[in-house]
Amino acid sequence: MKVSVIMPVERLGGDAERAIGSVLAQQTDFPFELIVVSAAPLSALSKAGVRNVVEPNRNPATRRNRAVSECRGEILAFIDDDAMADPLWLATAIAHFDKFPKVVCLGGPDPAPPDSSRAELISETLLATPYVGSGIKCHEAPPGVFAIKKPSDIALVNLFVRRDGFTGFDESVGYIGEDTALIEKLMQRGAVIYHSGVRVYHRRRAFPFAYLKQRWRYRVKTGQRPIRDRRVYWFLVAGTLTILIPILWIKYYLVTLILGARTTRLPKSYWPLLPFAFALHHLTYYFGILWGLVTLRLRTRQPTAPE
Numbered sequence: 001m002k003v004s005v006i007m008p009v010e011r012l013g014g015d016a017e018r019a020i021g022s023v024l025a026q027q028t029d030f031p032f033e034l035i036v037v038s039a040a041p042l043s044a045l046s047k048a049g050v051r052n053v054v055e056p057n058r059n060p061a062t063r064r065n066r067a068v069s070e071c072r073g074e075i076l077a078f079i080d081d082d083a084m085a086d087p088l089w090l091a092t093a094i095a096h097f098d099k100f101p102k103v104v105c106l107g108g109p110d111p112a113p114p115d116s117s118r119a120e121l122i123s124e125t126l127l128a129t130p131y132v133g134s135g136i137k138c139h140e141a142p143p144g145v146f147a148i149k150k151p152s153d154i155a156l157v158n159l160f161v162r163r164d165g166f167t168g169f170d171e172s173v174g175y176i177g178e179d180t181a182l183i184e185k186l187m188q189r190g191a192v193i194y195h196s197g198v199r200v201y202h203r204r205r206a207f208p209f210a211y212l213k214q215r216w217r218y219r220v221k222t223g224q225r226p227i228r229d230r231r232v233y234w235f236l237v238a239g240t241l242t243i244l245i246p247i248l249w250i251k252y253y254l255v256t257l258i259l260g261a262r263t264t265r266l267p268k269s270y271w272p273l274l275p276f277a278f279a280l281h282h283l284t285y286y287f288g289i290l291w292g293l294v295t296l297r298l299r300t301r302q303p304t305a306p307e
Helices: 015-024 060-070 089-099 118-128 178-186 209-224 230-244 247-263 268-301
Strands: 003-008 032-038 050-054 075-079 083-085 103-107 145-147 158-162 191-195 200-202
Touching (some): 003 060, 050 060, 075 089, 118 209
């Protein structure tokens, strides 16, 4: 078996069925299998080529590790149940692995699908805008093929790993960050590549509530983990100065308006509102990281129980 595609699924219907269909419709000249891992058996999965692995533990790292233990492929391909793979997703990735045997891991862009709502496209703009967005290459979707500079440049929604190089997801990390921890290890073992031709379309959380709730959880987790990326500290400094110095608000509005307008797929009537969306986005990041640092400090100060 050439490839094992692994997809955690909470429940069937809607996006999950489209995700499964997009994998089964891949245009390849090599065999592959699709493993759907779920908390309970999914009896509706009767389509040829789909295997259902049951893992009651809802830890996403545990689920994916369980699926890997059941797979037969030389290459592991990970995709989420709210993503749709391009028809040449597998073929493009495997061609690169075959051509470059030193590549141990590969990922690609994950833009929002064409049928996204306006609320989802606002979230897409916040993630994809260079310099003031997420800062993550797979969200910004630049063209080309290159070695990534930081583990977060590619994501688990669109990730390929050689089976013999896979060290397992760290189950102690749990939700948020398990892919970054794995990619960081893989970068020490060989080449980890971003390939713009290896594309999936990833459903975004609708702005504002669902999106900001998700971002808050991410950034609290950032603050609770050891921070090795100096850009986090620079972000906190820049955020503090921008909040305290009102004259910078005008510059902030203009910069986010210009960069957001160059990136967004929203109609022009939405453009003047983009800076306010960016402000909520950045404030969520800012206070989320600070709250993570505070809760980490409180946790480490808790007295240990006497033996």
